[in-house]
Amino acid sequence: MQLTCFPAHTHVRLDISRARNLKKLEFRCGEPDVKWVIETLQTVAPEHENLQILVFISHDSAIHRNKLTPLHVLRNRPYYTNFVDALGATLHERWLDLDRLFVQLSESHSIRPKILWGEKWMEQLLPEAMKVGIVDKAAVRL
Amino acid sequence: MHLKSWKDTFLDPATSPAQYTKTLSIKYPYHFTMQDVGWIRTFASVRRFKMDSSRSFDTRDTHISLIPLYAFSPALESLHIVSRGMFSSRISKLALTFPLLHSLEVDIRGISREDYDYGWYDANCPSDDGSKTIPPPLILPVLTGTLKLSIRGGLVLMVPMLLSLDGNIRARRLDLGCRGDNPEDVKWTQAILEECLPTVETLGVYLSATL
Numbered sequence: 001m002q003l004t005c006f007p008a009h010t011h012v013r014l015d016i017s018r019a020r021n022l023k024k025l026e027f028r029c030g031e032p033d034v035k036w037v038i039e040t041l042q043t044v045a046p047e048h049e050n051l052q053i054l055v056f057i058s059h060d061s062a063i064h065r066n067k068l069t070p071l072h073v074l075r076n077r078p079y080y081t082n083f084v085d086a087l088g089a090t091l092h093e094r095w096l097d098l099d100r101l102f103v104q105l106s107e108s109h110s111i112r113p114k115i116l117w118g119e120k121w122m123e124q125l126l127p128e129a130m131k132v133g134i135v136d137k138a139a140v141r142l
Numbered sequence: 143m144h145l146k147s148w149k150d151t152f153l154d155p156a157t158s159p160a161q162y163t164k165t166l167s168i169k170y171p172y173h174f175t176m177q178d179v180g181w182i183r184t185f186a187s188v189r190r191f192k193m194d195s196s197r198s199f200d201t202r203d204t205h206i207s208l209i210p211l212y213a214f215s216p217a218l219e220s221l222h223i224v225s226r227g228m229f230s231s232r233i234s235k236l237a238l239t240f241p242l243l244h245s246l247e248v249d250i251r252g253i254s255r256e257d258y259d260y261g262w263y264d265a266n267c268p269s270d271d272g273s274k275t276i277p278p279p280l281i282l283p284v285l286t287g288t289l290k291l292s293i294r295g296g297l298v299l300m301v302p303m304l305l306s307l308d309g310n311i312r313a314r315r316l317d318l319g320c321r322g323d324n325p326e327d328v329k330w331t332q333a334i335l336e337e338c339l340p341t342v343e344t345l346g347v348y349l350s351a352t353l
Contacts, residue, residue, distance in 0.1 A: 013328075
Protein backbone atom coordinates (compact mmCIF):
# COMPACT_ATOMS: atom_id res chain seq x y z
CA MET A 1 0.00 0.00 0.00
CA GLN A 2 1.35 3.41 -0.97
CA LEU A 3 1.50 6.37 1.36
CA THR A 4 -0.27 9.59 0.53
CA CYS A 5 1.70 11.99 -1.62
CA PHE A 6 1.12 15.27 -3.38
CA PRO A 7 0.39 14.84 -7.09
CA ALA A 8 3.30 15.85 -9.30
CA HIS A 9 1.34 18.78 -10.74
CA THR A 10 0.47 20.23 -7.31
CA HIS A 11 2.45 23.34 -6.43
CA VAL A 12 3.02 23.55 -2.71
CA ARG A 13 6.02 25.82 -2.82
CA LEU A 14 6.50 28.72 -0.45
CA ASP A 15 8.80 31.40 -1.79
CA ILE A 16 11.10 32.47 1.05
CA SER A 17 13.67 34.19 -1.17
CA ARG A 18 12.73 37.71 -0.05
CA ALA A 19 12.44 36.91 3.66
CA ARG A 20 15.98 38.17 4.20
CA ASN A 21 15.89 38.07 8.01
CA LEU A 22 14.75 34.47 8.16
CA LYS A 23 16.90 32.53 10.60
CA LYS A 24 14.87 29.42 11.25
CA LEU A 25 12.62 27.38 9.01
CA GLU A 26 10.51 24.54 10.37
CA PHE A 27 8.67 22.06 8.19
CA ARG A 28 6.17 19.85 9.95
CA CYS A 29 4.89 17.23 7.57
CA GLY A 30 1.67 15.33 8.10
CA GLU A 31 2.84 12.84 5.52
CA PRO A 32 6.35 11.68 4.70
CA ASP A 33 6.09 13.54 1.40
CA VAL A 34 8.85 16.14 1.12
CA LYS A 35 7.84 17.65 -2.22
CA TRP A 36 6.91 20.98 -0.59
CA VAL A 37 10.09 20.96 1.48
CA ILE A 38 12.14 20.60 -1.69
CA GLU A 39 10.21 23.25 -3.60
CA THR A 40 10.46 25.72 -0.72
CA LEU A 41 14.17 25.11 -0.12
CA GLN A 42 14.81 25.77 -3.80
CA THR A 43 13.95 29.41 -3.03
CA VAL A 44 16.69 29.81 -0.40
CA ALA A 45 18.55 33.05 -1.09
CA PRO A 46 22.23 33.93 -0.64
CA GLU A 47 21.31 35.88 2.54
CA HIS A 48 20.12 32.68 4.17
CA GLU A 49 23.55 31.47 5.19
CA ASN A 50 23.42 29.31 8.32
CA LEU A 51 19.64 29.12 8.11
CA GLN A 52 18.39 26.60 10.65
CA ILE A 53 16.20 24.01 8.98
CA LEU A 54 14.09 21.56 10.89
CA VAL A 55 12.08 18.85 9.17
CA PHE A 56 9.67 16.97 11.39
CA ILE A 57 7.66 14.09 10.04
CA SER A 58 4.49 13.39 11.93
CA HIS A 59 4.84 9.67 11.47
CA ASP A 60 1.80 8.46 13.33
CA SER A 61 -0.86 10.21 11.28
CA ALA A 62 0.60 9.07 8.00
CA ILE A 63 1.32 5.54 9.09
CA HIS A 64 -2.04 5.00 10.73
CA ARG A 65 -3.98 6.53 7.92
CA ASN A 66 -2.36 4.22 5.46
CA LYS A 67 -2.88 1.18 7.61
CA LEU A 68 0.71 0.07 7.81
CA THR A 69 1.27 -1.94 10.92
CA PRO A 70 2.18 0.77 13.42
CA LEU A 71 4.26 -1.33 15.82
CA HIS A 72 6.43 -2.67 13.04
CA VAL A 73 7.09 0.77 11.68
CA LEU A 74 7.19 2.95 14.73
CA ARG A 75 9.52 0.75 16.74
CA ASN A 76 11.92 -0.02 13.91
CA ARG A 77 11.66 -3.74 14.48
CA PRO A 78 14.20 -5.87 12.57
CA TYR A 79 11.52 -7.64 10.59
CA TYR A 80 10.55 -4.33 9.04
CA THR A 81 13.58 -4.29 6.81
CA ASN A 82 12.72 -2.17 3.84
CA PHE A 83 11.13 1.13 4.62
CA VAL A 84 11.80 2.36 1.11
CA ASP A 85 9.36 -0.21 -0.24
CA ALA A 86 6.72 1.02 2.17
CA LEU A 87 7.17 4.57 0.97
CA GLY A 88 6.80 3.70 -2.67
CA ALA A 89 8.83 4.83 -5.65
CA THR A 90 7.44 8.35 -5.92
CA LEU A 91 8.04 9.34 -2.33
CA HIS A 92 11.41 7.64 -2.28
CA GLU A 93 12.52 9.58 -5.33
CA ARG A 94 11.50 12.82 -3.62
CA TRP A 95 13.58 11.95 -0.57
CA LEU A 96 16.56 11.34 -2.82
CA ASP A 97 15.96 14.76 -4.40
CA LEU A 98 15.95 16.25 -0.91
CA ASP A 99 19.15 14.36 -0.18
CA ARG A 100 20.88 16.02 -3.13
CA LEU A 101 19.47 19.42 -2.19
CA PHE A 102 20.75 19.13 1.39
CA VAL A 103 24.23 18.42 0.09
CA GLN A 104 24.04 21.46 -2.20
CA LEU A 105 22.79 23.73 0.59
CA SER A 106 25.50 22.48 2.88
CA GLU A 107 28.14 23.48 0.36
CA SER A 108 26.59 26.78 -0.67
CA HIS A 109 25.05 28.07 2.58
CA SER A 110 26.71 26.08 5.39
CA ILE A 111 23.27 24.76 6.27
CA ARG A 112 22.96 21.73 8.54
CA PRO A 113 19.38 20.50 8.45
CA LYS A 114 17.90 18.72 11.41
CA ILE A 115 15.53 15.84 10.85
CA LEU A 116 13.13 14.49 13.42
CA TRP A 117 12.16 11.05 12.32
CA GLY A 118 13.39 7.49 12.56
CA GLU A 119 17.18 7.37 12.59
CA LYS A 120 17.51 4.17 10.57
CA TRP A 121 15.18 5.46 7.91
CA MET A 122 17.32 8.52 7.43
CA GLU A 123 20.20 6.34 6.28
CA GLN A 124 17.96 4.87 3.62
CA LEU A 125 16.28 8.09 2.58
CA LEU A 126 19.16 10.59 2.78
CA PRO A 127 22.14 8.39 1.95
CA GLU A 128 24.47 11.08 0.61
CA ALA A 129 23.70 13.67 3.27
CA MET A 130 24.13 11.08 6.01
CA LYS A 131 27.34 9.83 4.48
CA VAL A 132 28.99 13.26 4.52
CA GLY A 133 27.49 14.00 7.93
CA ILE A 134 25.60 17.19 7.21
CA VAL A 135 22.29 16.15 8.73
CA ASP A 136 21.78 16.37 12.46
CA LYS A 137 19.84 13.35 13.52
CA ALA A 138 17.71 14.94 16.17
CA ALA A 139 15.89 11.72 15.80
CA VAL A 140 13.03 10.83 18.00
CA ARG A 141 13.53 7.31 19.29
CA LEU A 142 10.66 5.45 17.73
CA MET B 143 -9.17 29.42 35.96
CA HIS B 144 -12.49 27.70 36.36
CA LEU B 145 -15.02 30.39 35.71
CA LYS B 146 -17.74 29.27 38.11
CA SER B 147 -15.29 28.50 40.92
CA TRP B 148 -13.72 31.93 40.59
CA LYS B 149 -17.05 33.69 40.71
CA ASP B 150 -18.15 31.60 43.71
CA THR B 151 -14.91 32.28 45.58
CA PHE B 152 -14.63 35.99 44.90
CA LEU B 153 -18.13 37.29 45.15
CA ASP B 154 -16.94 40.89 45.09
CA PRO B 155 -14.75 41.45 42.03
CA ALA B 156 -13.30 44.59 43.53
CA THR B 157 -11.59 42.67 46.34
CA SER B 158 -10.40 39.73 44.24
CA PRO B 159 -6.76 39.19 43.19
CA ALA B 160 -7.82 39.83 39.61
CA GLN B 161 -6.19 43.24 39.40
CA TYR B 162 -2.75 41.68 40.03
CA THR B 163 -3.12 38.93 37.46
CA LYS B 164 -0.70 39.01 34.50
CA THR B 165 -1.56 35.66 32.91
CA LEU B 166 -5.14 34.47 32.64
CA SER B 167 -6.32 31.15 31.27
CA ILE B 168 -9.96 30.22 31.02
CA LYS B 169 -11.32 26.82 30.13
CA TYR B 170 -14.89 25.97 29.30
CA PRO B 171 -16.18 29.55 28.99
CA TYR B 172 -19.71 28.46 28.25
CA HIS B 173 -21.53 30.81 30.55
CA PHE B 174 -20.28 34.19 29.48
CA THR B 175 -22.99 36.78 29.43
CA MET B 176 -22.96 40.53 29.27
CA GLN B 177 -23.44 40.43 33.05
CA ASP B 178 -19.90 39.10 33.28
CA VAL B 179 -18.38 42.23 31.81
CA GLY B 180 -17.97 43.80 35.26
CA TRP B 181 -15.86 41.10 36.85
CA ILE B 182 -13.94 40.33 33.65
CA ARG B 183 -12.80 43.93 33.50
CA THR B 184 -11.25 43.60 36.94
CA PHE B 185 -8.52 41.61 35.16
CA ALA B 186 -7.33 44.85 33.64
CA SER B 187 -3.61 44.12 34.05
CA VAL B 188 -3.58 40.80 32.21
CA ARG B 189 -0.90 40.59 29.53
CA ARG B 190 -1.30 36.99 28.39
CA PHE B 191 -4.75 35.50 27.91
CA LYS B 192 -5.67 32.01 26.80
CA MET B 193 -9.16 30.70 26.33
CA ASP B 194 -9.65 27.02 25.60
CA SER B 195 -13.14 25.83 24.76
CA SER B 196 -12.01 22.78 22.83
CA ARG B 197 -12.73 20.07 25.38
CA SER B 198 -16.42 20.31 25.25
CA PHE B 199 -18.97 17.58 24.92
CA ASP B 200 -20.62 19.99 22.57
CA THR B 201 -18.48 19.54 19.53
CA ARG B 202 -19.21 23.03 18.30
CA ASP B 203 -18.62 25.86 20.69
CA THR B 204 -19.94 28.40 18.25
CA HIS B 205 -22.56 29.68 20.66
CA ILE B 206 -19.99 31.32 22.94
CA SER B 207 -20.12 35.07 22.79
CA LEU B 208 -16.79 36.85 23.09
CA ILE B 209 -18.33 40.28 23.58
CA PRO B 210 -17.85 40.26 27.38
CA LEU B 211 -14.13 39.93 26.72
CA TYR B 212 -13.83 42.91 24.42
CA ALA B 213 -11.00 45.20 25.56
CA PHE B 214 -11.12 43.72 29.06
CA SER B 215 -7.41 44.38 29.58
CA PRO B 216 -5.79 47.38 27.87
CA ALA B 217 -2.43 45.80 28.74
CA LEU B 218 -3.04 42.57 26.83
CA GLU B 219 -0.09 41.56 24.66
CA SER B 220 -0.77 37.92 23.86
CA LEU B 221 -4.06 36.27 22.92
CA HIS B 222 -4.42 32.51 22.46
CA ILE B 223 -7.74 30.96 21.50
CA VAL B 224 -8.31 27.21 21.23
CA SER B 225 -11.71 26.20 19.96
CA ARG B 226 -13.59 23.38 18.34
CA GLY B 227 -15.72 25.51 16.12
CA MET B 228 -15.76 29.14 17.03
CA PHE B 229 -16.18 31.33 14.00
CA SER B 230 -12.93 33.07 13.21
CA SER B 231 -14.51 36.48 12.62
CA ARG B 232 -15.49 36.59 16.29
CA ILE B 233 -11.91 35.97 17.28
CA SER B 234 -10.71 38.64 14.87
CA LYS B 235 -13.11 41.17 16.34
CA LEU B 236 -11.94 40.30 19.82
CA ALA B 237 -8.27 40.62 18.88
CA LEU B 238 -8.80 44.08 17.43
CA THR B 239 -10.02 45.40 20.76
CA PHE B 240 -6.57 45.11 22.37
CA PRO B 241 -4.34 47.94 21.15
CA LEU B 242 -1.12 46.53 22.66
CA LEU B 243 -1.60 43.02 21.31
CA HIS B 244 1.54 41.74 19.62
CA SER B 245 1.03 37.96 19.55
CA LEU B 246 -1.99 36.04 18.33
CA GLU B 247 -2.49 32.29 18.36
CA VAL B 248 -5.68 30.77 16.99
CA ASP B 249 -6.35 27.05 16.90
CA ILE B 250 -9.78 26.16 15.55
CA ARG B 251 -10.02 22.40 15.43
CA GLY B 252 -13.57 21.55 14.62
CA ILE B 253 -15.51 23.42 12.02
CA SER B 254 -14.87 22.06 8.60
CA ARG B 255 -14.63 23.89 5.33
CA GLU B 256 -17.62 21.91 4.20
CA ASP B 257 -19.65 23.30 7.08
CA TYR B 258 -18.61 26.75 6.06
CA ASP B 259 -19.29 26.28 2.37
CA TYR B 260 -22.68 24.74 2.86
CA GLY B 261 -23.90 27.37 5.23
CA TRP B 262 -23.97 25.25 8.34
CA TYR B 263 -22.63 28.09 10.39
CA ASP B 264 -25.05 30.72 9.16
CA ALA B 265 -27.97 28.41 9.63
CA ASN B 266 -27.10 27.30 13.12
CA CYS B 267 -25.12 29.98 14.87
CA PRO B 268 -26.38 33.40 15.79
CA SER B 269 -23.87 36.15 15.28
CA ASP B 270 -22.39 38.35 17.97
CA ASP B 271 -25.06 40.95 17.29
CA GLY B 272 -23.92 43.04 20.20
CA SER B 273 -20.65 43.67 18.42
CA LYS B 274 -22.45 46.10 16.16
CA THR B 275 -22.97 48.38 19.13
CA ILE B 276 -19.29 48.44 20.05
CA PRO B 277 -17.35 51.25 18.45
CA PRO B 278 -14.35 50.31 16.34
CA PRO B 279 -11.02 50.53 18.16
CA LEU B 280 -9.18 53.81 17.92
CA ILE B 281 -5.81 52.09 17.90
CA LEU B 282 -5.35 48.85 16.01
CA PRO B 283 -2.86 46.36 17.38
CA VAL B 284 0.43 45.79 15.57
CA LEU B 285 1.33 42.12 15.61
CA THR B 286 5.10 42.11 16.03
CA GLY B 287 5.51 38.88 17.97
CA THR B 288 4.09 35.47 17.12
CA LEU B 289 1.27 34.84 14.69
CA LYS B 290 0.11 31.25 14.88
CA LEU B 291 -2.88 30.06 12.89
CA SER B 292 -4.25 26.56 12.68
CA ILE B 293 -7.76 26.70 11.27
CA ARG B 294 -9.59 23.56 10.29
CA GLY B 295 -11.81 25.43 7.88
CA GLY B 296 -8.88 26.99 6.06
CA LEU B 297 -6.65 30.02 6.46
CA VAL B 298 -9.02 31.95 4.22
CA LEU B 299 -11.28 32.34 7.23
CA MET B 300 -8.78 34.59 9.00
CA VAL B 301 -5.88 35.72 6.87
CA PRO B 302 -7.82 38.18 4.65
CA MET B 303 -8.93 40.05 7.75
CA LEU B 304 -5.37 40.22 9.02
CA LEU B 305 -4.12 41.46 5.68
CA SER B 306 -6.77 44.16 5.72
CA LEU B 307 -5.02 45.68 8.75
CA ASP B 308 -2.76 47.29 6.20
CA GLY B 309 0.74 46.98 7.56
CA ASN B 310 -0.08 46.00 11.11
CA ILE B 311 1.16 42.43 10.66
CA ARG B 312 4.89 42.46 11.28
CA ALA B 313 5.37 39.13 13.02
CA ARG B 314 8.82 37.84 13.88
CA ARG B 315 7.51 34.29 14.18
CA LEU B 316 4.95 32.81 11.82
CA ASP B 317 3.46 29.43 12.55
CA LEU B 318 0.87 28.35 10.03
CA GLY B 319 -1.11 25.18 9.47
CA CYS B 320 -1.92 24.28 5.88
CA ARG B 321 -3.98 21.63 4.23
CA GLY B 322 -2.13 20.28 1.26
CA ASP B 323 -5.36 19.36 -0.46
CA ASN B 324 -6.50 22.96 -0.18
CA PRO B 325 -4.32 25.02 -2.54
CA GLU B 326 -5.79 28.18 -1.08
CA ASP B 327 -4.06 27.48 2.22
CA VAL B 328 -0.68 27.54 0.52
CA LYS B 329 -1.68 30.76 -1.22
CA TRP B 330 -2.73 32.42 2.05
CA THR B 331 0.42 31.20 3.78
CA GLN B 332 2.44 32.89 1.08
CA ALA B 333 0.32 36.02 1.41
CA ILE B 334 0.92 36.36 5.14
CA LEU B 335 4.60 35.61 4.60
CA GLU B 336 4.76 38.42 2.04
CA GLU B 337 3.25 40.77 4.60
CA CYS B 338 5.95 39.86 7.12
CA LEU B 339 8.92 39.71 4.75
CA PRO B 340 10.94 42.44 6.50
CA THR B 341 10.39 41.06 10.00
CA VAL B 342 9.95 37.30 9.97
CA GLU B 343 12.82 35.41 11.61
CA THR B 344 11.16 32.06 12.21
CA LEU B 345 8.76 30.38 9.83
CA GLY B 346 7.05 27.18 10.87
CA VAL B 347 4.62 25.49 8.54
CA TYR B 348 2.59 22.39 9.13
CA LEU B 349 1.39 20.82 5.93
CA SER B 350 -0.92 17.86 5.80
CA ALA B 351 -3.64 16.35 3.72
CA THR B 352 -5.84 17.03 6.71
CA LEU B 353 -5.30 19.58 9.42
